[in-house]
Amino acid sequence: METPQNLAELLNADGFKSIPKSFIREILKVTAHSDIISFAGGLPNPAFFPVQEIQAAAMKALEKDGRRLLQYGESEGYRPLREYIAARYKQKHNLEVDPDVILITNGSQQGLDLVSKVFLNKGDRVLMERPAYLGAIQAFSAYNADIRTINLLDDGPDIERLTEILDKQKVKLFYGIPNFQNPTGISYSIEKRKQVAEIMNRFPSLFIEDDPYGDIRFSGENLPPIKSYLNEQTILLGSFSKTISPGMRMGWVVASKEIMQKLLIAKQLTDLHSNNLSQRVIYQYLMDNDFDNHINKINETYKRQCDLMVEAIMEYFPHDVKVTQPQGGMFLWLTLKESQNTMELFKIAIKEKVAFVPGNSFYPKNDCHNTMRLNFSNSDEIKIKQGIKILGNILKRNSS
Amino acid sequence: METPQNLAELLNADGFKSIPKSFIREILKVTAHSDIISFAGGLPNPAFFPVQEIQAAAMKALEKDGRRLLQYGESEGYRPLREYIAARYKQKHNLEVDPDVILITNGSQQGLDLVSKVFLNKGDRVLMERPAYLGAIQAFSAYNADIRTINLLDDGPDIERLTEILDKQKVKLFYGIPNFQNPTGISYSIEKRKQVAEIMNRFPSLFIEDDPYGDIRFSGENLPPIKSYLNEQTILLGSFSKTISPGMRMGWVVASKEIMQKLLIAKQLTDLHSNNLSQRVIYQYLMDNDFDNHINKINETYKRQCDLMVEAIMEYFPHDVKVTQPQGGMFLWLTLKESQNTMELFKIAIKEKVAFVPGNSFYPKNDCHNTMRLNFSNSDEIKIKQGIKILGNILKRNSS
Numbered sequence: 001m002e003t004p005q006n007l008a009e010l011l012n013a014d015g016f017k018s019i020p021k022s023f024i025r026e027i028l029k030v031t032a033h034s035d036i037i038s039f040a041g042g043l044p045n046p047a048f049f050p051v052q053e054i055q056a057a058a059m060k061a062l063e064k065d066g067r068r069l070l071q072y073g074e075s076e077g078y079r080p081l082r083e084y085i086a087a088r089y090k091q092k093h094n095l096e097v098d099p100d101v102i103l104i105t106n107g108s109q110q111g112l113d114l115v116s117k118v119f120l121n122k123g124d125r126v127l128m129e130r131p132a133y134l135g136a137i138q139a140f141s142a143y144n145a146d147i148r149t150i151n152l153l154d155d156g157p158d159i160e161r162l163t164e165i166l167d168k169q170k171v172k173l174f175y176g177i178p179n180f181q182n183p184t185g186i187s188y189s190i191e192k193r194k195q196v197a198e199i200m201n202r203f204p205s206l207f208i209e210d211d212p213y214g215d216i217r218f219s220g221e222n223l224p225p226i227k228s229y230l231n232e233q234t235i236l237l238g239s240f241s242k243t244i245s246p247g248m249r250m251g252w253v254v255a256s257k258e259i260m261q262k263l264l265i266a267k268q269l270t271d272l273h274s275n276n277l278s279q280r281v282i283y284q285y286l287m288d289n290d291f292d293n294h295i296n297k298i299n300e301t302y303k304r305q306c307d308l309m310v311e312a313i314m315e316y317f318p319h320d321v322k323v324t325q326p327q328g329g330m331f332l333w334l335t336l337k338e339s340q341n342t343m344e345l346f347k348i349a350i351k352e353k354v355a356f357v358p359g360n361s362f363y364p365k366n367d368c369h370n371t372m373r374l375n376f377s378n379s380d381e382i383k384i385k386q387g388i389k390i391l392g393n394i395l396k397r398n399s400s
Numbered sequence: 401m402e403t404p405q406n407l408a409e410l411l412n413a414d415g416f417k418s419i420p421k422s423f424i425r426e427i428l429k430v431t432a433h434s435d436i437i438s439f440a441g442g443l444p445n446p447a448f449f450p451v452q453e454i455q456a457a458a459m460k461a462l463e464k465d466g467r468r469l470l471q472y473g474e475s476e477g478y479r480p481l482r483e484y485i486a487a488r489y490k491q492k493h494n495l496e497v498d499p500d501v502i503l504i505t506n507g508s509q510q511g512l513d514l515v516s517k518v519f520l521n522k523g524d525r526v527l528m529e530r531p532a533y534l535g536a537i538q539a540f541s542a543y544n545a546d547i548r549t550i551n552l553l554d555d556g557p558d559i560e561r562l563t564e565i566l567d568k569q570k571v572k573l574f575y576g577i578p579n580f581q582n583p584t585g586i587s588y589s590i591e592k593r594k595q596v597a598e599i600m601n602r603f604p605s606l607f608i609e610d611d612p613y614g615d616i617r618f619s620g621e622n623l624p625p626i627k628s629y630l631n632e633q634t635i636l637l638g639s640f641s642k643t644i645s646p647g648m649r650m651g652w653v654v655a656s657k658e659i660m661q662k663l664l665i666a667k668q669l670t671d672l673h674s675n676n677l678s679q680r681v682i683y684q685y686l687m688d689n690d691f692d693n694h695i696n697k698i699n700e701t702y703k704r705q706c707d708l709m710v711e712a713i714m715e716y717f718p719h720d721v722k723v724t725q726p727q728g729g730m731f732l733w734l735t736l737k738e739s740q741n742t743m744e745l746f747k748i749a750i751k752e753k754v755a756f757v758p759g760n761s762f763y764p765k766n767d768c769h770n771t772m773r774l775n776f777s778n779s780d781e782i783k784i785k786q787g788i789k790i791l792g793n794i795l796k797r798n799s800s
Contacts, residue, residue, distance in 0.1 A: 006604035007633060008658050010572055013518050013543075019665055029474070043472055051466030058458045058677075066451035070645035072443055074429070106506060106671035113670045117542060118413050122522075138669035142517060143413075172410055204406035233407060245470035247676030258408050262416060269538035270513045271506035275675045276647030277458075 014122065015142040031355050037387035039374040040355040042182060042330060044242050045305075046378075048298045050285065054245065057284035058277075069280050075268045077104025077252070078279040084286055085238065085252055093224055101260045103267060104274045108212050108237040108251035112139040112175075114270065115208060115235055115253070118262040119172055120145050127165065127174040129157060131333075131362035131371065133182045133210065136175055145173075147364045152184060154324075156192030163199055171205045178226055180213040180329025183362045183373040187327060190223050197229030205233075212239040212251070215295050217328035218303035232256045240282055242330070243295055248278040302330070305376045309384050316392025318399050330377040333359070337399065340370045348394050354387045414522065415542040431755050437787035439774040440755040442582060442730060444642050446778075448698045450685065454645065457684035458677075469680050475668045477504025477652070478679040484686055485638065485652055493624055501660045503667060504674045508612050508637040508651035512539040512575075514670065515608060515635055515653070518662040519572055520545050527565065527574040529557060531733075531762035531771065533582045533610065536575055545573075547764045552584060554724075556592030559599065566603045574600065575608040578626055580616065580729025583762045583773040587727060590623050597629030605633075612639040612651070615695050617728035618703035632656045640682055642730070643695055648678040702730070705776045709784050716792025718799050730777035733759070736770045737799065743769065748794050754787045 031038040061069060076082065082099040089095040105111045112135065120126070122144035128136065130149035140147055148165060151158045157176065165171065176196075178188040188196065200207050209226050227234040239251035255263060267273065309332060313323050322335040336342065342358040349356065359371025376384065431438040461469060476482070482499040489495040505511045512535065520526070522544035528536065530549035540547055548565060551558040557576065565571065576596075578588040588596065600607050609626050627634040639651035655663060667673065709732060713723050722735040736742065742758040749756065759771025776784065 007606060007656075010604065010606060011518055011659060011662050012521070014521050016518055016662060016665070019669070028472075041472075046467040046471050049467050049470040051462055051470065054470065055459060055462045055466070058462070059455060062451055062455045062458070066455070067446040067449050070449040070451065070454065070647045071446050072428075072441075072641075072646045106675070109669070110671040118411055118416050121412070121414055135669065135672070138665075142666070142669055204410065206407060206410060241472075245677075246472045247470045249671060249673070249675045256407075259411060262411050265416070265538075266542070269509070269535065269542055270670075271510040271649060272535070273649070275506070275649045275678055277645075277681070278675055278677055281677070 015144045019138055019141050027355055027357065030350075036350070036353045036355050037379065037383045037390075038355040039376070039379060039387060040357050041375055041378060043375070043378040044246060044330070045298070045301065048294070048301070049245055050289065050294065053285055053289050054281060057281045057288060060288070061280040061284045065280065069276050071276075073273045073276045073279070075264050075273045077102070077274055078276070078283060081279050081283040082252070084283065092222065093228060095225065095228055097254055101255055101257055103253045103255075103260060103263050104279060105251045105253055105267070106249040106271070106274055107241055107246070108210060108239040109135050109139070110270075111237040111251055111253040112136050112210075114263050114266040115173070116140055116143040116145070117266045117270070118259070124172045125169055127162070127171050128364065129176050129181065131183055131359060131368070132175070132364065133177060134361050136210070137362075137364050140175070149364060152181065152186055154186065156186070156188030157196065159192065159195050159199065162196070166199065166203045166205065171203070173206050173208050174200065175208040175210065177210045177213070179211055179223070180216065180326050180331070182213070182329070183331055183357070183359065184333035185324045185326030185329050185331045186333070187223070188226075193223065193226050194229055197226055200230055200233060207234045208237070209234050210237045212237070212242055213329040214238070215243050216299060216302060216330065218299040218306070220327040227254070235259065243291070243298070244282060244285065248282060249275065250278050250282050299328070302328075302377055305379065305381065305384060306332070308381055309374065309376045309388060312385050312388035313392070316389045318395055321395070330375055332374045332376060334372045334374065336370045336372070336395070338370055340399065342370060342372045345372070345394060345398060348398070349391060352390050352394065354390045356391070415544045427755055427757065430750070436750070436753045436755050437779065437783045437790075438755040439776070439779060439787060440757050441775055441778060443775070443778040444646060444730070445698070445701065448694070448701070449645055450689065450694065453685055453689050454681060457681045457688060460688070461680040461684045465680065469676050471676075473673045473676045473679070475664050475673045477502070477674055478676070478683060481679050481683040482652070484683065492622065493628060495625065495628055497654055501655055501657055503653045503655075503660060503663050504679060505651045505653055505667070506649040506671070506674055507641055507646070508610060508639040509535050509539070511637040511651055511653040512536055512608075512610075514663050514666040515573070516540055516543040516545070517666045517670070518659070519606075524572045525569055527562070527571050528764065529576050529581065531583055531759060531768070532575070532764065533577060534761050536610070537762075537764050540575070549764060552581065552586055554586065556586070556588030557596065559592065559595050562596070563599055566599065566605065571603070571605045573606050573608050575610065577610045577613070579611055579623070580613040580726050580731070582613070582729070583731055583757070583759065584733035585724045585726030585729050585731045586733070587623070588626075593623065593626050594629055597626055600630055600633060607634045608637070609634050610637045612637070612642055613729040614638070615643050616699060616702060616730065618699040618706070620727040627654070635659065643691070643698065644682060644685065648682060649675065650678050650682050699728070702728075702777055705779065705781065705784060706732070708781055709774065709776045709788060712785050712788035713792070716789045718795055721795065730775055732774045732776060734772045734774065736772070736795070738770055740770045740799065742772045745772075745794060745798060748798070749791060752790050752794065754790045756791070
């Protein structure tokens with residue numbers, strides 16, 4: 001039985017008219033159970049999921065405090081976990097964060113939804129990097145934001161353009177991923193971080209600093225978050241998805257006290273509070289294990305996989321293809337000749353059992369056709385070589 | 401450091417101007433760690449949380465499929481869990497539900513948020529029961545709905561009034577809780593269910609059937625969901641919060657195929673997918689245990705607690721107080737004399753170490769001052785007697 005037309009017409013919330021299903025998640029479905037070499041997803045390497053440690057942590061957490069854990073919890077999140085996160089900012093970045101202004105969310109994606117909910121009215125202007133994280137484009141679009149983009153250069157956003165836009169237009173939020181951006185792998189240099197902070201500081205506008213990959217640095221030195229320079233004017237998002245487990249959906253938001261009060265209301269009416277079981281299990285895991293040692297192991301492997309993929313690209317791809325050189329994260333970004341269309345290449349590649357994400361999805365207006373994103377975290381070294389070779393041949397065949 | 405005024409002013413999303421923090425969740429904080437007898441919360445009795453069974457299920461789920469479980473999952477939710485839910489509708493209500501149109505959510509509260517997201521534009525009319533579930537008032541308000549209410553009589557909504565409103569005004573959604581409503585404990589009679597379906601069927605408007613308490617029936621017979629009579633025009637919400645664990649935040653939405661496609665996009669951009677760990681653990685729990693037997697044990701106790709509370713009210717409260725006689729759920733609803741103000745009584749009661757929820761919060765316009773909600777699921781028999789006696793004395797002292 002179909003929904004009658006007059007009912008289907010009710011499905012007309014403004015923000016939803018223009019949002020397509022995530023193409024990436026659709027690709028994931030195609031590639032999940034098949035013999036395809038997939039560089040498409042944004043999946044961490046499951047070899048590093050600490051299954052046994054999580055099992056032990058689950059046992060312990062349920063033993064120690066089972067009834068409390070299975071009951072409703074506080075909307076803010078489990079206090080000891082928030083204290084751990086605060087202490088880690090202090091230790092890693094010498095950043096003072098009060099646990100009171102940390103809200104535990106279902107992955108950092110929910111942080112974007114909650115921030116949108118409390119800030120955005122229809123038509124409010126939001127700045128994003130170009131290209132930008134697809135999940136954020138979708139989240140802001142659902143709240144009818146007017147999205148503008150700023151080119152992402154090799155060392156961060158185009159500062160001249162940022163100044164120009166802020167000078168001319170009222171901008172509510174500027175969203176960026178300063179560490180190993182999705183989709184490009186690009187990081188902001190320390191100078192760019194300072195410049196962004198300095199410029200933002202002159203305008204009544206907030207910087208949304210999304211940092212899901214910060215811990216996944218495999219070369220170069222840790223750089224301070226922009227929040228270090230732009231404290232109360234920054235909303236900082238973090239996540240355990242890339243270090244412990246994405247399936248447990250655990251992220252957080254750090255904001256000022258005033259913003260946190262509103263985010264908390266948004267959290268209450270969205271889903272009351274985050275999953276207690278996962279919060280307690282992750283906390284117990286962090287207490288009983290050497291987290292940094294675990295992260296180092298991930299990073300050693302990711303570095304090898306990243307290096308290998310870059311080398312293979314150098315070897316097999318046409319020489320006019322431009323590739324980023326990330327110091328961490330999970331992605332490479334390729335820019336082909338203007339005349340290329342990666343959506344067309346995708347259709348060919350999928351027939352030859354290799355998948356990637358055509359870059360077009362990462363532009364809010366879908367107006368760039370010659371880029372692609374490659375994920376290196378979730379393929380072993382043999383598949384990386386094989387897959388890149390196949391892609392290289394397709395590119396060469398189609399570049400004349 | 402405070403947020404500068406010019407930044408605080410950005411926090412002006414329309415839906416958020418009028419939503420107060422949940423008074424109930426604030427009360428919960430006050431009462432959580434103290435010697436207060438609390439009839440305020442909406443907490444299931446933790447004595448029935450199957451801690452050991454959940455522990456065993458967690459072990460097994462992680463053992464069998466740990467790496468997959470900890471990885472990103474599908475936005476729709478874990479397929480076998482959705483099949484279980486579909487089979488249960490068939491078994492319990494002879495209701496045919498395709499697992500494809502079930503979406504797993506973070507408790508049924510998230511269902512409300514997602515439904516609002518795909519349906520509501522500013523000013524869209526939403527009908528609710530009077531009094532109504534606070535979490536739903538909040539969810540719809542955040543999307544700027546124009547909320548109208550229909551009196552809830554002893555056997556369901558005032559049908560005359562429903563017809564009148566639908567005849568005159570364009571209504572997008574009608575939200576109700578036909579089984580053991582929160583806050584009143586009232587259920588729709590079978591006649592009322594049919595009438596609601598019949599009337600709704602004449603208008604292009606959807607019924608949101610929220611059913612978190614359906615399994616918690618301790619007297620009378622199971623009644624068919626309104627979806628049985630109004631199939632594709634109903635969105636049905638369910639939850640494991642009252643039967644297994646609220647802390648694991650597991651609920652679901654059943655909708656038509658067209659609506660599900662939109663809800664799925666909303667789920668993706670809200671938090672990608674629901675918690676895999678909890679989905680797998682609950683599924684494993686359901687496979688390895690007698691769920692109905694577990695529910696029966698809960699219901700036996702809740703019946704005793706409910707009966708005892710009603711008896712104590714008869715004994716200790718002034719005789720002009722009207723109390724509902726629920727056949728399930730977790731709440732009683734009291735209507736006092738017009739001249740009474742339960743918010744004032746709350747202040748006195750809390751000093752005497754007894755808490756309840758003043759009814760005012762459950763009216764979208766906060767325009768009813770002589771009602772209160774009492775929770776019977778989360779207090780033992782001694783506390784129920786003690787607490788009701790204290791409340792009765794306060795009422796008698798203040799009713800002259």
